[in-house]
Amino acid sequence: MGVKAKEQSKFRCVIHGSFRKHFDAIKEAHRVFTAAGIEVLAPKMTDITAYEGGFALLEGEEGKDPRMVELLYLHNLKRLGKGEGGFSYFVNPEGYIGKSASYELGIAQVTNVPCFFLEAPEDHPAYLHKNSVWTPENLATHVMERGELPEPKIKRDERLIHKLWEELMVPGSVVAAGGIITYDNPKARGGEGELLFVRTHKWGDRFSMVGGKVRQHERLSDALKREVKEETGLDGGVDAHICTFDQIKNSGYYLGGVQHIFVDYVFKVGSKRVRLNDEAQDYVWMPAKQALRDLDLEPNARHTVELYQSNVASN
Structure with missing residues:
Protein backbone atom coordinates (compact mmCIF):
# COMPACT_ATOMS: atom_id res chain seq x y z
CA MET A 1 0.00 0.00 0.00
CA GLY A 2 2.46 2.61 -1.19
CA VAL A 3 -0.06 5.09 -2.56
CA LYS A 4 -0.71 8.01 -0.22
CA ALA A 5 -4.31 8.64 0.76
CA LYS A 6 -5.92 11.76 -0.64
CA GLU A 7 -6.48 14.22 2.20
CA GLN A 8 -5.47 11.55 4.71
CA SER A 9 -6.34 13.64 7.75
CA LYS A 10 -10.03 13.71 6.84
CA PHE A 11 -10.38 9.95 7.44
CA ARG A 12 -10.89 8.77 10.99
CA CYS A 13 -12.42 5.70 12.57
CA VAL A 14 -13.43 3.93 15.73
CA ILE A 15 -12.63 0.21 15.91
CA HIS A 16 -15.12 -2.06 17.69
CA GLY A 17 -14.99 -5.68 18.77
CA SER A 18 -14.53 -8.07 21.65
CA PHE A 19 -11.29 -7.15 23.42
CA ARG A 20 -11.47 -10.43 25.32
CA LYS A 21 -11.78 -12.63 22.22
CA HIS A 22 -10.22 -10.64 19.38
CA PHE A 23 -7.74 -8.15 20.85
CA ASP A 24 -4.89 -9.21 18.56
CA ALA A 25 -7.10 -8.76 15.47
CA ILE A 26 -8.19 -5.33 16.76
CA LYS A 27 -4.55 -4.31 17.21
CA GLU A 28 -3.78 -5.46 13.67
CA ALA A 29 -6.67 -3.42 12.24
CA HIS A 30 -5.39 -0.43 14.23
CA ARG A 31 -1.93 -0.91 12.72
CA VAL A 32 -3.25 -1.20 9.14
CA PHE A 33 -5.47 1.88 9.36
CA THR A 34 -2.80 3.99 11.04
CA ALA A 35 -0.25 3.02 8.37
CA ALA A 36 -2.75 4.15 5.72
CA GLY A 37 -3.05 7.61 7.28
CA ILE A 38 -6.47 6.92 8.84
CA GLU A 39 -6.71 8.39 12.33
CA VAL A 40 -7.94 5.81 14.83
CA LEU A 41 -9.82 7.68 17.56
CA ALA A 42 -10.40 4.57 19.67
CA PRO A 43 -9.14 2.34 21.06
CA LYS A 44 -5.79 3.79 22.00
CA MET A 45 -3.53 0.80 21.71
CA THR A 46 -2.30 -0.32 25.12
CA ASP A 47 -2.29 -3.74 26.73
CA ILE A 48 -5.25 -5.34 28.45
CA THR A 49 -4.52 -4.97 32.16
CA ALA A 50 -7.65 -6.35 33.82
CA TYR A 51 -10.89 -8.25 33.35
CA GLU A 52 -13.82 -6.98 35.40
CA GLY A 53 -17.43 -8.15 35.17
CA GLY A 54 -16.71 -9.97 31.91
CA PHE A 55 -15.15 -6.90 30.26
CA ALA A 56 -11.53 -6.47 29.22
CA LEU A 57 -10.05 -3.17 30.44
CA LEU A 58 -7.11 -1.33 28.94
CA GLU A 59 -4.38 0.49 30.82
CA GLY A 60 -5.87 3.37 32.80
CA GLU A 61 -9.38 1.88 32.87
CA GLU A 62 -8.87 -0.35 35.90
CA GLY A 63 -11.38 0.24 38.68
CA LYS A 64 -13.62 2.49 36.57
CA ASP A 65 -17.34 1.89 36.20
CA PRO A 66 -17.74 -0.17 32.97
CA ARG A 67 -20.67 2.05 32.00
CA MET A 68 -18.42 5.11 32.18
CA VAL A 69 -15.75 3.33 30.11
CA GLU A 70 -18.35 2.44 27.47
CA LEU A 71 -19.86 5.94 27.33
CA LEU A 72 -16.45 7.56 26.97
CA TYR A 73 -15.75 5.14 24.12
CA LEU A 74 -19.05 6.03 22.45
CA HIS A 75 -18.27 9.75 22.65
CA ASN A 76 -15.67 9.13 19.95
CA LEU A 77 -18.58 8.50 17.55
CA LYS A 78 -19.56 12.18 17.89
CA ARG A 79 -16.12 13.13 16.60
CA LEU A 80 -16.68 10.93 13.54
CA GLY A 81 -19.64 13.11 12.56
CA LYS A 82 -17.44 16.16 11.90
CA GLY A 83 -16.79 15.70 8.21
CA GLU A 84 -17.47 12.97 5.67
CA GLY A 85 -14.49 10.67 6.33
CA GLY A 86 -15.55 9.11 9.62
CA PHE A 87 -16.51 5.45 9.99
CA SER A 88 -16.83 2.58 12.45
CA TYR A 89 -15.03 -0.71 11.80
CA PHE A 90 -16.16 -3.92 13.50
CA VAL A 91 -13.58 -6.66 14.02
CA ASN A 92 -15.83 -9.73 14.16
CA PRO A 93 -14.07 -12.97 13.12
CA GLU A 94 -16.56 -15.75 12.33
CA GLY A 95 -19.29 -13.13 12.53
CA TYR A 96 -19.07 -12.66 16.30
CA ILE A 97 -19.73 -9.09 17.49
CA GLY A 98 -20.51 -9.52 21.18
CA LYS A 99 -22.60 -7.53 23.66
CA SER A 100 -20.63 -4.29 23.96
CA ALA A 101 -19.91 -4.02 20.25
CA SER A 102 -23.60 -4.72 19.49
CA TYR A 103 -24.52 -1.75 21.67
CA GLU A 104 -21.91 0.37 19.88
CA LEU A 105 -23.25 -0.75 16.49
CA GLY A 106 -26.74 0.44 17.38
CA ILE A 107 -25.46 3.85 18.47
CA ALA A 108 -23.28 4.17 15.36
CA GLN A 109 -26.15 3.35 13.02
CA VAL A 110 -28.72 5.68 14.57
CA THR A 111 -26.18 8.52 14.49
CA ASN A 112 -25.60 7.89 10.77
CA VAL A 113 -21.98 6.70 11.05
CA PRO A 114 -20.92 4.47 8.11
CA CYS A 115 -20.21 0.96 9.44
CA PHE A 116 -17.90 -1.67 7.95
CA PHE A 117 -17.26 -5.22 9.10
CA LEU A 118 -14.56 -7.86 8.87
CA GLU A 119 -17.29 -10.48 8.31
CA ALA A 120 -21.08 -10.46 8.07
CA PRO A 121 -22.49 -10.62 11.63
CA GLU A 122 -23.76 -14.03 12.73
CA ASP A 123 -24.90 -13.12 16.25
CA HIS A 124 -26.75 -9.90 15.43
CA PRO A 125 -29.78 -9.16 13.18
CA ALA A 126 -28.35 -5.86 11.93
CA TYR A 127 -29.04 -4.86 8.33
CA LEU A 128 -25.90 -4.49 6.18
CA HIS A 129 -25.82 -3.29 2.60
CA LYS A 130 -23.72 -5.56 0.37
CA ASN A 131 -20.69 -3.23 0.32
CA SER A 132 -20.18 -3.36 4.09
CA VAL A 133 -17.75 -6.26 4.50
CA TRP A 134 -14.05 -5.42 4.05
CA THR A 135 -10.78 -6.65 5.47
CA PRO A 136 -8.75 -3.84 7.07
CA GLU A 137 -6.20 -4.10 4.25
CA ASN A 138 -8.77 -3.83 1.45
CA LEU A 139 -10.66 -0.99 3.14
CA ALA A 140 -7.44 0.96 3.75
CA THR A 141 -6.36 0.43 0.14
CA HIS A 142 -9.73 1.66 -1.14
CA VAL A 143 -9.48 4.82 0.96
CA MET A 144 -5.87 5.45 -0.07
CA GLU A 145 -6.42 4.97 -3.78
CA ARG A 146 -9.85 6.60 -4.16
CA GLY A 147 -9.80 9.16 -1.39
CA GLU A 148 -13.31 8.21 -0.23
CA LEU A 149 -15.22 5.59 1.71
CA PRO A 150 -16.99 2.77 -0.17
CA GLU A 151 -20.47 3.70 -1.37
CA PRO A 152 -23.46 1.62 -0.21
CA LYS A 153 -24.69 -1.03 -2.64
CA ILE A 154 -28.22 -2.37 -2.35
CA LYS A 155 -29.26 -5.91 -3.25
CA ARG A 156 -32.24 -5.95 -5.58
CA ASP A 157 -34.31 -8.09 -3.21
CA GLU A 158 -33.44 -5.91 -0.17
CA ARG A 159 -34.58 -2.51 -1.41
CA LEU A 160 -37.51 -2.36 0.99
CA ILE A 161 -35.29 -3.32 3.92
CA HIS A 162 -32.74 -0.68 2.89
CA LYS A 163 -35.47 1.96 2.62
CA LEU A 164 -36.75 1.14 6.12
CA TRP A 165 -33.19 1.26 7.45
CA GLU A 166 -32.46 4.54 5.67
CA GLU A 167 -35.61 6.18 7.01
CA LEU A 168 -34.53 5.21 10.51
CA MET A 169 -30.89 6.25 10.21
CA VAL A 170 -30.95 9.54 8.33
CA PRO A 171 -30.52 12.72 10.38
CA GLY A 172 -33.58 14.82 11.11
Whole structure:
Protein backbone atom coordinates (compact mmCIF):
# COMPACT_ATOMS: atom_id res chain seq x y z
CA MET A 1 0.00 0.00 0.00
CA GLY A 2 2.46 2.61 -1.19
CA VAL A 3 -0.06 5.09 -2.56
CA LYS A 4 -0.71 8.01 -0.22
CA ALA A 5 -4.31 8.64 0.76
CA LYS A 6 -5.92 11.76 -0.64
CA GLU A 7 -6.48 14.22 2.20
CA GLN A 8 -5.47 11.55 4.71
CA SER A 9 -6.34 13.64 7.75
CA LYS A 10 -10.03 13.71 6.84
CA PHE A 11 -10.38 9.95 7.44
CA ARG A 12 -10.89 8.77 10.99
CA CYS A 13 -12.42 5.70 12.57
CA VAL A 14 -13.43 3.93 15.73
CA ILE A 15 -12.63 0.21 15.91
CA HIS A 16 -15.12 -2.06 17.69
CA GLY A 17 -14.99 -5.68 18.77
CA SER A 18 -14.53 -8.07 21.65
CA PHE A 19 -11.29 -7.15 23.42
CA ARG A 20 -11.47 -10.43 25.32
CA LYS A 21 -11.78 -12.63 22.22
CA HIS A 22 -10.22 -10.64 19.38
CA PHE A 23 -7.74 -8.15 20.85
CA ASP A 24 -4.89 -9.21 18.56
CA ALA A 25 -7.10 -8.76 15.47
CA ILE A 26 -8.19 -5.33 16.76
CA LYS A 27 -4.55 -4.31 17.21
CA GLU A 28 -3.78 -5.46 13.67
CA ALA A 29 -6.67 -3.42 12.24
CA HIS A 30 -5.39 -0.43 14.23
CA ARG A 31 -1.93 -0.91 12.72
CA VAL A 32 -3.25 -1.20 9.14
CA PHE A 33 -5.47 1.88 9.36
CA THR A 34 -2.80 3.99 11.04
CA ALA A 35 -0.25 3.02 8.37
CA ALA A 36 -2.75 4.15 5.72
CA GLY A 37 -3.05 7.61 7.28
CA ILE A 38 -6.47 6.92 8.84
CA GLU A 39 -6.71 8.39 12.33
CA VAL A 40 -7.94 5.81 14.83
CA LEU A 41 -9.82 7.68 17.56
CA ALA A 42 -10.40 4.57 19.67
CA PRO A 43 -9.14 2.34 21.06
CA LYS A 44 -5.79 3.79 22.00
CA MET A 45 -3.53 0.80 21.71
CA THR A 46 -2.30 -0.32 25.12
CA ASP A 47 -2.29 -3.74 26.73
CA ILE A 48 -5.25 -5.34 28.45
CA THR A 49 -4.52 -4.97 32.16
CA ALA A 50 -7.65 -6.35 33.82
CA TYR A 51 -10.89 -8.25 33.35
CA GLU A 52 -13.82 -6.98 35.40
CA GLY A 53 -17.43 -8.15 35.17
CA GLY A 54 -16.71 -9.97 31.91
CA PHE A 55 -15.15 -6.90 30.26
CA ALA A 56 -11.53 -6.47 29.22
CA LEU A 57 -10.05 -3.17 30.44
CA LEU A 58 -7.11 -1.33 28.94
CA GLU A 59 -4.38 0.49 30.82
CA GLY A 60 -5.87 3.37 32.80
CA GLU A 61 -9.38 1.88 32.87
CA GLU A 62 -8.87 -0.35 35.90
CA GLY A 63 -11.38 0.24 38.68
CA LYS A 64 -13.62 2.49 36.57
CA ASP A 65 -17.34 1.89 36.20
CA PRO A 66 -17.74 -0.17 32.97
CA ARG A 67 -20.67 2.05 32.00
CA MET A 68 -18.42 5.11 32.18
CA VAL A 69 -15.75 3.33 30.11
CA GLU A 70 -18.35 2.44 27.47
CA LEU A 71 -19.86 5.94 27.33
CA LEU A 72 -16.45 7.56 26.97
CA TYR A 73 -15.75 5.14 24.12
CA LEU A 74 -19.05 6.03 22.45
CA HIS A 75 -18.27 9.75 22.65
CA ASN A 76 -15.67 9.13 19.95
CA LEU A 77 -18.58 8.50 17.55
CA LYS A 78 -19.56 12.18 17.89
CA ARG A 79 -16.12 13.13 16.60
CA LEU A 80 -16.68 10.93 13.54
CA GLY A 81 -19.64 13.11 12.56
CA LYS A 82 -17.44 16.16 11.90
CA GLY A 83 -16.79 15.70 8.21
CA GLU A 84 -17.47 12.97 5.67
CA GLY A 85 -14.49 10.67 6.33
CA GLY A 86 -15.55 9.11 9.62
CA PHE A 87 -16.51 5.45 9.99
CA SER A 88 -16.83 2.58 12.45
CA TYR A 89 -15.03 -0.71 11.80
CA PHE A 90 -16.16 -3.92 13.50
CA VAL A 91 -13.58 -6.66 14.02
CA ASN A 92 -15.83 -9.73 14.16
CA PRO A 93 -14.07 -12.97 13.12
CA GLU A 94 -16.56 -15.75 12.33
CA GLY A 95 -19.29 -13.13 12.53
CA TYR A 96 -19.07 -12.66 16.30
CA ILE A 97 -19.73 -9.09 17.49
CA GLY A 98 -20.51 -9.52 21.18
CA LYS A 99 -22.60 -7.53 23.66
CA SER A 100 -20.63 -4.29 23.96
CA ALA A 101 -19.91 -4.02 20.25
CA SER A 102 -23.60 -4.72 19.49
CA TYR A 103 -24.52 -1.75 21.67
CA GLU A 104 -21.91 0.37 19.88
CA LEU A 105 -23.25 -0.75 16.49
CA GLY A 106 -26.74 0.44 17.38
CA ILE A 107 -25.46 3.85 18.47
CA ALA A 108 -23.28 4.17 15.36
CA GLN A 109 -26.15 3.35 13.02
CA VAL A 110 -28.72 5.68 14.57
CA THR A 111 -26.18 8.52 14.49
CA ASN A 112 -25.60 7.89 10.77
CA VAL A 113 -21.98 6.70 11.05
CA PRO A 114 -20.92 4.47 8.11
CA CYS A 115 -20.21 0.96 9.44
CA PHE A 116 -17.90 -1.67 7.95
CA PHE A 117 -17.26 -5.22 9.10
CA LEU A 118 -14.56 -7.86 8.87
CA GLU A 119 -17.29 -10.48 8.31
CA ALA A 120 -21.08 -10.46 8.07
CA PRO A 121 -22.49 -10.62 11.63
CA GLU A 122 -23.76 -14.03 12.73
CA ASP A 123 -24.90 -13.12 16.25
CA HIS A 124 -26.75 -9.90 15.43
CA PRO A 125 -29.78 -9.16 13.18
CA ALA A 126 -28.35 -5.86 11.93
CA TYR A 127 -29.04 -4.86 8.33
CA LEU A 128 -25.90 -4.49 6.18
CA HIS A 129 -25.82 -3.29 2.60
CA LYS A 130 -23.72 -5.56 0.37
CA ASN A 131 -20.69 -3.23 0.32
CA SER A 132 -20.18 -3.36 4.09
CA VAL A 133 -17.75 -6.26 4.50
CA TRP A 134 -14.05 -5.42 4.05
CA THR A 135 -10.78 -6.65 5.47
CA PRO A 136 -8.75 -3.84 7.07
CA GLU A 137 -6.20 -4.10 4.25
CA ASN A 138 -8.77 -3.83 1.45
CA LEU A 139 -10.66 -0.99 3.14
CA ALA A 140 -7.44 0.96 3.75
CA THR A 141 -6.36 0.43 0.14
CA HIS A 142 -9.73 1.66 -1.14
CA VAL A 143 -9.48 4.82 0.96
CA MET A 144 -5.87 5.45 -0.07
CA GLU A 145 -6.42 4.97 -3.78
CA ARG A 146 -9.85 6.60 -4.16
CA GLY A 147 -9.80 9.16 -1.39
CA GLU A 148 -13.31 8.21 -0.23
CA LEU A 149 -15.22 5.59 1.71
CA PRO A 150 -16.99 2.77 -0.17
CA GLU A 151 -20.47 3.70 -1.37
CA PRO A 152 -23.46 1.62 -0.21
CA LYS A 153 -24.69 -1.03 -2.64
CA ILE A 154 -28.22 -2.37 -2.35
CA LYS A 155 -29.26 -5.91 -3.25
CA ARG A 156 -32.24 -5.95 -5.58
CA ASP A 157 -34.31 -8.09 -3.21
CA GLU A 158 -33.44 -5.91 -0.17
CA ARG A 159 -34.58 -2.51 -1.41
CA LEU A 160 -37.51 -2.36 0.99
CA ILE A 161 -35.29 -3.32 3.92
CA HIS A 162 -32.74 -0.68 2.89
CA LYS A 163 -35.47 1.96 2.62
CA LEU A 164 -36.75 1.14 6.12
CA TRP A 165 -33.19 1.26 7.45
CA GLU A 166 -32.46 4.54 5.67
CA GLU A 167 -35.61 6.18 7.01
CA LEU A 168 -34.53 5.21 10.51
CA MET A 169 -30.89 6.25 10.21
CA VAL A 170 -30.95 9.54 8.33
CA PRO A 171 -30.52 12.72 10.38
CA GLY A 172 -33.58 14.82 11.11
CA SER A 173 -32.20 17.93 9.44
CA VAL A 174 -29.81 18.47 6.53
CA VAL A 175 -28.54 21.81 5.21
CA ALA A 176 -26.95 21.80 1.76
CA ALA A 177 -25.06 24.67 0.13
CA GLY A 178 -25.37 24.83 -3.65
CA GLY A 179 -23.91 27.04 -6.32
CA ILE A 180 -24.85 28.25 -9.77
CA ILE A 181 -21.29 28.35 -11.06
CA THR A 182 -20.94 31.19 -13.56
CA TYR A 183 -18.25 32.00 -16.09
CA ASP A 184 -18.39 35.32 -17.92
CA ASN A 185 -17.38 34.43 -21.46
CA PRO A 186 -16.06 37.58 -23.17
CA LYS A 187 -16.75 35.98 -26.57
CA ALA A 188 -20.38 35.23 -25.81
CA ARG A 189 -22.99 37.13 -27.78
CA GLY A 190 -24.36 39.95 -25.64
CA GLY A 191 -21.98 39.06 -22.83
CA GLU A 192 -24.28 36.30 -21.58
CA GLY A 193 -22.63 34.20 -18.90
CA GLU A 194 -22.35 30.43 -18.99
CA LEU A 195 -23.42 28.20 -16.12
CA LEU A 196 -21.98 24.84 -15.11
CA PHE A 197 -24.29 21.84 -14.78
CA VAL A 198 -23.23 18.33 -13.75
CA ARG A 199 -24.95 15.03 -14.51
CA THR A 200 -24.89 12.66 -11.57
CA HIS A 201 -26.23 9.28 -10.41
CA LYS A 202 -27.26 11.02 -7.18
CA TRP A 203 -30.04 12.74 -9.11
CA GLY A 204 -30.99 9.80 -11.31
CA ASP A 205 -28.56 10.75 -14.13
CA ARG A 206 -30.23 14.13 -14.50
CA PHE A 207 -28.38 17.43 -14.52
CA SER A 208 -28.05 19.48 -11.37
CA MET A 209 -25.88 22.08 -9.68
CA VAL A 210 -22.74 21.55 -7.64
CA GLY A 211 -23.23 21.45 -3.88
CA GLY A 212 -23.44 19.30 -0.81
CA LYS A 213 -24.06 18.99 2.90
CA VAL A 214 -22.77 21.65 5.24
CA ARG A 215 -20.56 20.10 7.90
CA GLN A 216 -21.01 20.72 11.59
CA HIS A 217 -19.68 24.18 12.57
CA GLU A 218 -18.92 25.02 8.90
CA ARG A 219 -19.91 28.37 7.38
CA LEU A 220 -22.16 28.21 4.32
CA SER A 221 -19.65 30.05 2.12
CA ASP A 222 -16.82 27.76 3.22
CA ALA A 223 -18.97 24.69 2.56
CA LEU A 224 -19.76 25.87 -0.97
CA LYS A 225 -16.12 26.66 -1.77
CA ARG A 226 -15.13 23.21 -0.51
CA GLU A 227 -17.84 21.42 -2.50
CA VAL A 228 -16.99 23.28 -5.72
CA LYS A 229 -13.29 22.49 -5.31
CA GLU A 230 -13.90 18.83 -4.48
CA GLU A 231 -16.42 18.19 -7.26
CA THR A 232 -14.98 20.32 -10.09
CA GLY A 233 -11.45 21.40 -9.18
CA LEU A 234 -12.50 25.03 -9.70
CA ASP A 235 -11.65 27.97 -7.46
CA GLY A 236 -13.78 31.06 -7.21
CA GLY A 237 -15.86 33.28 -5.00
CA VAL A 238 -19.31 33.19 -3.47
CA ASP A 239 -21.46 36.01 -4.84
CA ALA A 240 -25.19 36.78 -4.59
CA HIS A 241 -27.61 34.68 -2.56
CA ILE A 242 -30.30 33.24 -4.84
CA CYS A 243 -32.69 31.37 -2.58
CA THR A 244 -33.27 29.24 0.49
CA PHE A 245 -35.98 26.56 0.31
CA ASP A 246 -37.11 23.16 1.55
CA GLN A 247 -36.54 20.27 -0.83
CA ILE A 248 -39.41 20.07 -3.31
CA LYS A 249 -41.80 17.41 -2.05
CA ASN A 250 -42.85 16.04 -5.46
CA SER A 251 -39.32 16.14 -6.89
CA GLY A 252 -38.99 12.35 -6.88
CA TYR A 253 -36.09 12.55 -4.42
CA TYR A 254 -37.97 13.75 -1.35
CA LEU A 255 -37.40 11.70 1.80
CA GLY A 256 -40.11 11.95 4.42
CA GLY A 257 -39.11 12.73 7.99
CA VAL A 258 -36.05 14.74 6.96
CA GLN A 259 -35.87 18.51 6.90
CA HIS A 260 -33.67 19.09 3.83
CA ILE A 261 -32.87 22.76 3.26
CA PHE A 262 -31.09 24.11 0.18
CA VAL A 263 -29.21 27.42 0.39
CA ASP A 264 -28.10 28.43 -3.12
CA TYR A 265 -25.70 31.13 -4.26
CA VAL A 266 -24.03 32.44 -7.39
CA PHE A 267 -20.43 31.20 -7.50
CA LYS A 268 -18.15 33.03 -9.93
CA VAL A 269 -15.11 31.35 -11.51
CA GLY A 270 -12.44 32.55 -13.91
CA SER A 271 -11.81 29.23 -15.66
CA LYS A 272 -13.81 26.52 -17.41
CA ARG A 273 -11.23 23.77 -16.82
CA VAL A 274 -13.36 21.29 -14.91
CA ARG A 275 -11.93 18.16 -13.27
CA LEU A 276 -14.84 16.06 -12.06
CA ASN A 277 -14.50 13.76 -9.09
CA ASP A 278 -16.43 10.50 -8.74
CA GLU A 279 -19.69 12.23 -7.78
CA ALA A 280 -20.56 13.29 -11.35
CA GLN A 281 -20.30 11.59 -14.73
CA ASP A 282 -20.57 14.51 -17.13
CA TYR A 283 -20.82 18.29 -17.26
CA VAL A 284 -21.86 21.06 -19.61
CA TRP A 285 -21.52 24.85 -19.76
CA MET A 286 -24.48 26.80 -21.15
CA PRO A 287 -26.56 29.95 -20.53
CA ALA A 288 -29.44 29.71 -18.06
CA LYS A 289 -32.15 30.22 -20.68
CA GLN A 290 -30.80 27.41 -22.86
CA ALA A 291 -30.39 25.08 -19.86
CA LEU A 292 -34.00 25.58 -18.81
CA ARG A 293 -35.11 24.77 -22.34
CA ASP A 294 -32.78 21.91 -23.29
CA LEU A 295 -31.44 20.16 -20.17
CA ASP A 296 -33.13 17.46 -18.11
CA LEU A 297 -32.70 19.32 -14.83
CA GLU A 298 -33.74 17.76 -11.54
CA PRO A 299 -36.57 19.79 -9.96
CA ASN A 300 -34.62 21.43 -7.14
CA ALA A 301 -31.96 22.71 -9.54
CA ARG A 302 -34.58 23.89 -12.02
CA HIS A 303 -36.25 25.90 -9.25
CA THR A 304 -32.97 27.68 -8.46
CA VAL A 305 -32.06 28.32 -12.11
CA GLU A 306 -35.49 29.85 -12.74
CA LEU A 307 -35.01 32.22 -9.80
CA TYR A 308 -31.49 33.03 -10.97
CA GLN A 309 -32.75 33.79 -14.48
CA SER A 310 -35.56 36.06 -13.30
CA ASN A 311 -34.02 37.79 -10.28
CA VAL A 312 -30.22 37.75 -10.64
CA ALA A 313 -29.21 37.45 -14.28
CA SER A 314 -31.72 40.11 -15.34
CA ASN A 315 -30.27 42.72 -12.96
